[in-house]
Amino acid sequence: MRWKKGRKSTNVDDRRTSGGRSGGFKMPSLQTLFFIFPIIKPLLKSKFGLLIIGAGALAYMSGFNPLSFMNGGQTAGIAPQHQAADDERATFISTVLADTEDVWKDIFNKAGYTYREPKMVLYRGSTQSGCGGADSAMGPFYCPADETVYIDLGFYDELKYKFKASGDFAQAYILAHEVGHHIQNLQGTLEKVQRAKQRSHGKSAANALQVKVELQADCYAGVWTNHAHKMKNILEEGDIDEALNAANVIGDDTLQKKAQGYVVPDSFTHGSSKQRMTWFLRGLKTGDLNSCNTF
Numbered sequence: 001m002r003w004k005k006g007r008k009s010t011n012v013d014d015r016r017t018s019g020g021r022s023g024g025f026k027m028p029s030l031q032t033l034f035f036i037f038p039i040i041k042p043l044l045k046s047k048f049g050l051l052i053i054g055a056g057a058l059a060y061m062s063g064f065n066p067l068s069f070m071n072g073g074q075t076a077g078i079a080p081q082h083q084a085a086d087d088e089r090a091t092f093i094s095t096v097l098a099d100t101e102d103v104w105k106d107i108f109n110k111a112g113y114t115y116r117e118p119k120m121v122l123y124r125g126s127t128q129s130g131c132g133g134a135d136s137a138m139g140p141f142y143c144p145a146d147e148t149v150y151i152d153l154g155f156y157d158e159l160k161y162k163f164k165a166s167g168d169f170a171q172a173y174i175l176a177h178e179v180g181h182h183i184q185n186l187q188g189t190l191e192k193v194q195r196a197k198q199r200s201h202g203k204s205a206a207n208a209l210q211v212k213v214e215l216q217a218d219c220y221a222g223v224w225t226n227h228a229h230k231m232k233n234i235l236e237e238g239d240i241d242e243a244l245n246a247a248n249v250i251g252d253d254t255l256q257k258k259a260q261g262y263v264v265p266d267s268f269t270h271g272s273s274k275q276r277m278t279w280f281l282r283g284l285k286t287g288d289l290n291s292c293n294t295f
Helices: 030-040 047-061 066-071 080-110 154-161 168-187 189-199 203-232 239-249 252-260 273-286
Strands: 012-014 119-123 126-129 132-135 141-143 148-152
Touching (some): 080 119, 080 168, 080 203, 132 148, 148 154, 148 168, 154 168, 168 203, 168 239, 189 203, 203 239, 239 273
Antiparallel strands (some): 126 132, 141 148
């Protein structure tokens, strides 16, 4: 994917250097306390030292980790030798977000509407969202309450090494899918589906509705790809294959078969591998939101 000359989005909240925490007090671990005690012990002997300790405690309870200055701002949980790669990934995904902003703004403007840009939070480990707590096990997600995409950058390591879906455009597809949920939110689709779920009978019916939401987001990711390439010539050889491979490996049937050896279609929440690839390709081929009616 051609991206290095693109602009970075300003709608990014990078929480990696605070260990992914934002808001809410969390007691430091015993390991951390043992580490910092020799540092604060001399400060306990003076009023000025006590003021420094108090200021540090307030900063920590507000979600900022003062210890980040002690390792040069190193991202929590990232070894120094991998810091540059992690920072480049953050730059890349911020640039892709900017590309989605440009494309969807243009599409909305041509339709006579104003595009409201989503925010994006980058973190590692855990953080707080408008939809509650977030951690790495959840994977990337969109929260309609605060119109924000949450991405633990560690997920992309998992995508590459665990699911064997490597490549920068595989990562771009994941973000474009989550931004697709933002488009659904602006259209009122997410609210309508939520009401329909509440009226549905049984979990399988609610799951079927959610699958339609997810497949439409895949289609919107394809629409974005179509317009972004026309606007900025972003695609390189193999990029579409990377996106399709990512859609394939995270299909519900593929994940279930790998985890338990068999497939339970009624429990699908995102769609099968074939469905996810099909709807992405439909959006890519047409570049038209109207072609993404999964309902």
